[in-house]
Amino acid sequence: MRKKDLKRPALTERLYYKEPGLLEFEARIIESGRQGDHYFSVLDRSAFYPTSGGQLHDTGHLGDVKVVEVVETDSGDVRHITLSPVAHAGSAVSGRVDRARRQRHRRQHTAQHILSAVFAKLHDLDTQSVHLGEEYGAIEFNATALTPEQVEAAEQSANSKVLDALPIEILFVESEEVSQLPLRRPTSRTGTLRIIRIVDCDYVACGGTHCSNTAEVGPIKITAVEKARGRILIKFLSGRQALEDYAVRFTATDSMSRSLTCAVEDLPEKIEKMAGDIRRLKKQVYEARKHLLPARASELATFVHHRDKADYVAVLVKDVDPVLASKLAGMVADLIEGFAVLLIEERLVLGVCEKTDLHAGNMARALAQAKDLKGGGNSRQAQLGGADCKKLEEYVEAILDSL
Numbered sequence: 001m002r003k004k005d006l007k008r009p010a011l012t013e014r015l016y017y018k019e020p021g022l023l024e025f026e027a028r029i030i031e032s033g034r035q036g037d038h039y040f041s042v043l044d045r046s047a048f049y050p051t052s053g054g055q056l057h058d059t060g061h062l063g064d065v066k067v068v069e070v071v072e073t074d075s076g077d078v079r080h081i082t083l084s085p086v087a088h089a090g091s092a093v094s095g096r097v098d099r100a101r102r103q104r105h106r107r108q109h110t111a112q113h114i115l116s117a118v119f120a121k122l123h124d125l126d127t128q129s130v131h132l133g134e135e136y137g138a139i140e141f142n143a144t145a146l147t148p149e150q151v152e153a154a155e156q157s158a159n160s161k162v163l164d165a166l167p168i169e170i171l172f173v174e175s176e177e178v179s180q181l182p183l184r185r186p187t188s189r190t191g192t193l194r195i196i197r198i199v200d201c202d203y204v205a206c207g208g209t210h211c212s213n214t215a216e217v218g219p220i221k222i223t224a225v226e227k228a229r230g231r232i233l234i235k236f237l238s239g240r241q242a243l244e245d246y247a248v249r250f251t252a253t254d255s256m257s258r259s260l261t262c263a264v265e266d267l268p269e270k271i272e273k274m275a276g277d278i279r280r281l282k283k284q285v286y287e288a289r290k291h292l293l294p295a296r297a298s299e300l301a302t303f304v305h306h307r308d309k310a311d312y313v314a315v316l317v318k319d320v321d322p323v324l325a326s327k328l329a330g331m332v333a334d335l336i337e338g339f340a341v342l343l344i345e346e347r348l349v350l351g352v353c354e355k356t357d358l359h360a361g362n363m364a365r366a367l368a369q370a371k372d373l374k375g376g377g378n379s380r381q382a383q384l385g386g387a388d389c390k391k392l393e394e395y396v397e398a399i400l401d402s403l
């Protein structure tokens with residue numbers, strides 16, 4: 001297959017090079033066959049964009065057959081991948097590119113050019129890599145840090161370019177003449193280069209699909225600034241994706257603003273205050289429970305069982321702070337001079353009186369082995385997870401058997 005490809009130059013005329021808005025076209029199949037579980041067709045001309053340069057492929061139809069993926073071969077052919085065969089080589093076929101997906105890619109790719117251009121102009125940053133995905137677009141810059149003010153300035157400038165409705169041109173320039181153009185990114189390619197010019201904004205060599213005017217991009221919103229491999233990565237939304245994100249955020253903040261009876265802009269301060277109140281209240285509840293611990297221990301100690309091997313208390317308890325549970329088990333054990341087993345949700349908490357020769361850690365080990373639980377502890381206290389609240393009696397019998 002590869003040898004055959006190398007015998008001839010790339011055959012597919014890429015219609016999107018000159019007409020990125022073209023969605024329907026007529027073509028002839030020049031090669032077809034199987035590719036793994038799927039089928040492929042190479043056409044003499046195609047408006048389908050193959051995955052390359054950080055931009056995802058188009059989808060659509062060839063005849064009635066759905067195109068699920070479009071890839072570029074080493075020899076430069078565009079392979080349309082389908083779930084069933086389209087037609088034999090030599091047949092004529094109609095192609096139809098999925099409009100919504102193409103439009104999304106055009107907007108997102110153009111938004112990336114605008115953002116790359118304004119970050120270069122305002123902050124002198126070079127675009128290192130680009131990811132244009134289903135969920136969001138991302139640009140990696142040669143920076144180790146970006147301030148919120150820098151990000152906001154770039155976003156505002158990018159949206160101004162959108163509002164200015166700047167024309168976007170596709171130029172075909174010979175590589176010898178390209179040095180006369182103020183390219184944002186130098187290129188080592190030779191021959192005829194495809195240059196994307198955003199008037200008063202950007203010049204760059206690129207083979208992707210773009211809008212014909214910056215206004216078509218719609219709103220641009222930077223949604224995250226992250227560090228990746230020591231560099232800064234910004235994530236952004238554009239067009240419908242930005243509007244959908246705005247709608248989700250509007251609904252959420254509007255609902256919060258009504259339930260907390262404050263303006264949207266006051267929400268962060270209000271929520272921070274509420275979080276502080278919750279922390280204080282939790283501490284107060286903890287202190288109150290700690291204060292009540294001796295009374296609770298005395299109450300639980302009344303459930304003592306007497307056995308030859310040891311006296312014990314085994315109870316299901318609720319409303320006990322996890323940090324205080326061990327302390328409570330220890331206090332109960334001391335009061336009855338035996339051991340206490342508290343079952344709190346799925347956790348067994350063991351406490352042992354130091355006046356006895358019992359060992360909580362050994363009890364936990366025996367119980368873990370007999371009842372397939374996980375945990376451990378020291379001589380005075382131990383904890384086990386994964387307990388069943390209906391098996392408390394079984395657990396106690398297993399402890400008594402191990403003594």
Ligand SMILES: [Zn+2]
Pocket residue numbers: 109113196206207208209210
């Ligand atoms: Zn591009």
